[in-house]
Amino acid sequence: MSFSDETLMAYADGELEPALAARVEEAMRADPRVEEAVQRHRALRADVFSAFAGVLDEPVPARLRPAATPAAAPAPAAAAPPVSAPVSDPGGATVHSLEARRAARTPPARPAPAAPRWGALAASLAVGVLVGALGWQALDAGQPPFARHGGAMVAQGELADALSHRLAAEPVAADAVRLGVSFRDRDGAYCRSFMLGTTGGFACRQGDQWRIPVLAQAEQEQGQEAAGAYRQAGSAMPAAVLDAIDGRIAGGTLDAPAERAARDRGWPGGK
């Protein structure tokens, strides 16, 4: 029995009804060429997905949020609570006080498309330069967040603590470590992305340590005033880090329940 390429594609996409899917599986066992065709569809899907996956991790520019568009909000420039965290906040806790946000805004002019983007990045820096050179004055612990351990950079102190114990959706103080996505790398280790001030990176669990393969500095462009509107959303994860995640991730990012389960089990796995 042979299946059309469309049927094999639909199987790879999880779109076949169970009875037909079972027949495809049978054919895959019987014929390596069928198996190969399905794998090709899966691989392309995974590659295309990961090429764009990093976008979800970027803070949403303020100009895109509903309350910021001219169509919404007559918006008097009244004193009111500040605009809160990015709407991509997985907790979703920051988006419900639209009225307050609206009141807080002066009528927004739509920025020219070429307006400086907060979160545009600078070149990545070598890890060693970062330690000591960058400002984690924000972290009041005297201990730097990174240490060298056997040639690798590992997290320590508040950073290690956040990576081990905190869920991404938990609200934190503005100056604390911000956690991004969690995922498993190709060796099966759990990894988590984080931002520390304007430094972004990710760490992977190895044994009882969080090793940090990549750190990069997000830097605001010239003209901080112009970028001011975007700052409250926090710095964007540097693209260098997103690229590195793309290169390591196996499958997708963990959703909130999976993240919690992994945390509760102590981030097992990895070599």
Added chain:
Amino acid sequence: MSTPPENDIAALLPRLRRFARSITFHREDADDVVQIAVERALTRSAQWEPGTRLDSWMFRIVKNAWIDEVRTRARRDQLFAPEEEGEHVGDDRAEAQQQRMAIEQAMRRLSEEHRMVIGLVLVDGMAYKEAAEVLDIPMGTLTSRLARAREALQALLSDRTRNKE
């Protein structure tokens, strides 16, 4: 209540931006498309039928915003290059980045129709049924178009591999 709640639209923004990134050729254009779509959604919110999927409706508005407003003036010159040049940290990263850029470049060489189906099904992960609804085409058309789009993309990617060797 017949208008979609603003915070439901806000919650869709990361997905809408990702989709827009996959059908346009430039980051700023992608965000322009999303911004226009949000504005349209709010001014036309009465057109949304409660009980229908808000995401399908929003994705359709994004698609239309690209086609009838941004596409004609779209930047095509540099893909996402400026920020990516000059950051070379390690081989793994360079390789992952190359892979990503290869896919972005192949995507922009696809036809509009093919980019749309890939953007909805492979990039967003939408089910065929919803993707067909966004594009306003029958399921059968969606399926065959997706199969052709994948073939085209695969061909572009293998050309590149061959050329490198």
